[in-house]
Amino acid sequence: MPPPVSAKKIGGVPAYKLARRNLPVELAAVPVSIHELTLLVAEADRVRLRVRCSAGTYIRSIAHELGAALGCGAHVVELIRTASGSFTLDKAHNLDELHQLKAEGLLRQALLPMAELLPQFPAVYVDDVIVRQIRQGRDFSVSAFRTNPGSEHVKAIGPDGALWRLAKSRFHTSTTRRWFLTEKTGPGPG
Numbered sequence: 001m002p003p004p005v006s007a008k009k010i011g012g013v014p015a016y017k018l019a020r021r022n023l024p025v026e027l028a029a030v031p032v033s034i035h036e037l038t039l040l041v042a043e044a045d046r047v048r049l050r051v052r053c054s055a056g057t058y059i060r061s062i063a064h065e066l067g068a069a070l071g072c073g074a075h076v077v078e079l080i081r082t083a084s085g086s087f088t089l090d091k092a093h094n095l096d097e098l099h100q101l102k103a104e105g106l107l108r109q110a111l112l113p114m115a116e117l118l119p120q121f122p123a124v125y126v127d128d129v130i131v132r133q134i135r136q137g138r139d140f141s142v143s144a145f146r147t148n149p150g151s152e153h154v155k156a157i158g159p160d161g162a163l164w165r166l167a168k169s170r171f172h173t174s175t176t177r178r179w180f181l182t183e184k185t186g187p188g189p190g
Contacts, residue, residue, distance in 0.1 A: 114163035
């Protein structure tokens, strides 16, 4: 169950805003998956857990429910997200590191290439002709054999390896081509 102080919206208003005004907050339970729940450390009145879970899981709710089950109450003191999808903590930078990179004129080194984002979208590699079409805001087509047939979206990656556009399927035939309508057009790569 999501906690009342969460970003979930009720009638378009985040639940935390309602809770802070002492208004009733009733959020529906959402299905989540707990892939791992491991006790790492148990001390007098504290435990340290490792949780691998699906999106939408509220760790504060897990702590609350564990405390209720044990009859002692529980809350989160520290929370470290070690991964989100394919992004892991070892690829992250803390604020001091970012300030240092900025001071050295190397802040770009902290950025991931746009083409690596949204790993769930299959990449479609396009040539310079298609890149020109994309830059002009035009739709483009790719062979159905070059895309994941079950995917509604793709990433158009140019010959330079840069992300040029995210695209959504607009028309599909069972022959050889799938048409894509570009979304959020803008000048230049990614």
